[in-house]
Amino acid sequence: MDDQGCPRCKTTKYRNPSLKLLVNICGHSLCESCVDLLFIKGSGACPECGTALRRSNFRLQLFEDPYVEKEVDIRKKILRDFNKKEDDFNNLNDYNDYLEMIETIVFNLANNIDVEETRKMIDQYKKENKEQISKGRAKMSKDEEYLEMLIGQEKQDSETRRQIEEEDEKRQKNNKLKNKEALIDELMFSDMSAKDIIAIHKHDLEKEDIEIESSLPQQPATQFSTGIRLGAQNAFLPVPDEKIEIYKYSPIHVDLCGPELQEEEKLISLGYLRNVRATSDSEKAGGFDTKFSCQRALQDAFCGLFYFPVAPQMDQS
């Protein structure tokens, strides 16, 4: 059963399939109609926790658990300010400490632990790292810029391709028209028989087609549609350059503790299989072979023949 529902009016998704749950910064959900009712004035208090909320801040609840929603919200906000990258730190430990600090802040805010103190801490951090924060934001926008550039390039490419195609089509049309006219002219004024003229024309046309095709510029593909250059994958995804030792097969050696066993291949040539019950068709279908049972019986027969736990003492015989 879907027990997701509005905590205020107790409507559930089951009873009202079109129920839309909204959530605000405090992380408590409300259904759409309750929001309409409570926030006529545009702002009010959350019925659950009394936090002052603005109507415009209500968003559609994406996660079933409103707490997750709240946490995501807070995280987004925090990460806007705490935007240092791994490159900004001298070593991994510092970076990890920094990440942990972020997690602590998010957790505290999401669970209402030491909210005041945490906020103070954030403010202090903001003050101390003003420059860094704006730099970080700029950096992020650089990434976006790059993406935009790529998209633009792609658009341009497709545009030129389209133009070329259009031109081609036009030219072909013109050619066809010209050819037709020439044919009619010739039919009108030439001395040759009509049949010959048509045959010659056809031949010329075919020749031209081939010429056009071969003259079409065949641009070699230099990049994928995503804008990644061919053969440039390494720059994009650094493959960890680890030297792994290649696995080497070494045959298993089991101490049989007995006389040497015949090799599997020799079983047939030595005539062992003639003394074993032949496999039935159904057994063969199951992938079973006489060789296996024969080999196993022989192995069991030889294995342990030379097994002497202690030097044989004269114990009773």
Added chain:
Amino acid sequence: MFSTSTQKKHWTFTGETQITQNKKDTNHKYVNKHGGANLDDETKEKKYLTFTEERILGRHFEHVLREFCNVFQPPMPKYVMGTAMCYFKRFYVKHSVMDYHPKDIMLTCVYLASKVEEFNVSITQFVGNLKGDRDKFTNIILSFELMLMKKLHYHLTVHNPYRPLEGLIIDLKTRYKSIEKSRIEKIRKLAEDFLDKSLASNVSLVFAPSQIALAAILSSAENDKVSLDSYMSDVLLAGAAPEDVKKTVYQIKRIRYMVSTQEPVQKDQVGPIQRKLEHCRNQENNPDSEIYKRKLQEMLDDEDEIQSQKRMRIEEAEKKAEQELVLGVI
């Protein structure tokens, strides 16, 4: 494979002497543990089973086990019996007959062996072979099964001499052409009889299964007046170190000796020993005793209690959550 097995590592003894010593130790331990530590030898003997009595009883029940397997319906393959026998012997090397009654252990061994050896019988089918209170037998077998596996240290794979015998006969037919095949079939029959007989002895606790199988073949060939000496020296053991050959021959001699000189099952003494056992056996492991029943009940109660406690906790948590919800709305 035997050479890498737990059978070789944990369950092979140097000889009859070591097994006897082990059994004597367990007997001694049991007596000391169950109030016999300060008694003089004479009262001890009167009150508890002596080592010899334990052995007589053990041998008797081994015999019963074999009989039970032989008449089992549906017919049971030999290797199941071999495995069951092996479990039984292994168990009583480490435990006194007074600790666990062999009549219970015997059935459990067969039941466990039929499972391990993939001889598929259900428990109802299994107890169908028994006369008497079948529900009670079911309970006994099922309650002892896990204990038995634990006491065997979960070393459940047993290497029986039956497959090695098959292998040796294949090898004999293939590589030793000087006797005709009908003769070999006759030898096989006799060798199987030898293996059946060997089940009553302790050879499976001392030797490798292949050695036992070889001993079976050699002994039956001798009985059939066929000499396999040249097979041994020129085919099977050709290329082996002379030292190994000598030792193998000696081991086979030992096996044949152990199988041929078994003490008979002394049926007439079993009755009095069993009556004596009723007084000195460990009541905690007696399915008929009050102590056993109480212990079982306690175990079940404990389980129930844990379950009900869990349920209570969950219920409480639910109630609390509900109350909070109600209060929250008001």
